Amino acid sequence: MPTANTGQKPKCDGCKAKRVACVTGTCQDCGGGTPYRAHKLCYACAEKQGVCAMCLAPLPNAKPNK
Numbered sequence: 434m435p436t437a438n439t440g441q442k443p444k445c446d447g448c449k450a451k452r453v454a455c456v457t458g459t460c461q462d463c464g465g466g467t468p469y470r471a472h473k474l475c476y477a478c479a480e481k482q483g484v485c486a487m488c489l490a491p492l493p494n495a496k497p498n499k
């Protein structure tokens with residue numbers, strides 16, 4: 434089954450379970466918007482770095498693309 438990247442949230446298991454306030458924030462890397470203030474990185478940057486968007490923990494399934 435082909436998987437598109439859309440809808441895949443780069444978050445670790447711990448953060449997936451967390452409920453976060455629906456307030457937009459700012460990405461620490463690119464300065465762009467993040468969907469939630471609890472997120473330190475936008476999904477694009479988190480995916481690029483292979484880390485969780487919220488706590489920046491390395492994601493085992495992600496493939497860092499430096």
Ligand SMILES: [Zn+2]
Nearest residue numbers: 460463475478
């Ligand atoms: Zn970003």
Ligand SMILES: [Zn+2]
Nearest residue numbers: 445448485488
């Ligand atoms: Zn996390």
